[in-house]
Amino acid sequence: MQWTSIVAIYVLFWVVSAFVLLPFGVRTADETGAETIPGQAESAPVNFRPGRIAMRATILSALLTTLYVVNYAYGWIEAEDLIFWGPTVQ
Known part of the structure; x- marks a missing residue:
């Protein structure tokens, strides 16, 4: 697998x-018991931290990309393993 493909899958x-x-x-x-601003939606987050979400997404996507690339290399799960219905090939 080319490195550009791995970067695209990671993204x-x-x-x-x-x-x-x-x-x-x-x-x-x-x-949280915080005071709302007039016109603010009741579902608006008080403590939104995009940096924390980005860090968690980075870690999770690195783990998922690693699993994907290792599965691609070793072939643990193939397309034939994902067919749960339909005609069976014997």
Whole structure:
């Protein structure tokens, strides 16, 4: 596998990981007891930290990319293993 393919897969995993991790650890004003600004949505986060989310996404995507590349090299799970219905090949 070429290194550019690995970088592209890493970027894809990073974006997906960032979106998956967005709701974790976020508290609203009602949960923290903070005062809301007039016009502010009740679901708006009080302690949003994009740097922390980026760091978590970086670690998770590095782990997922490593697993993907190692699986690609050793062939632990192949496309035929993911067919759960339909005709079986014997």
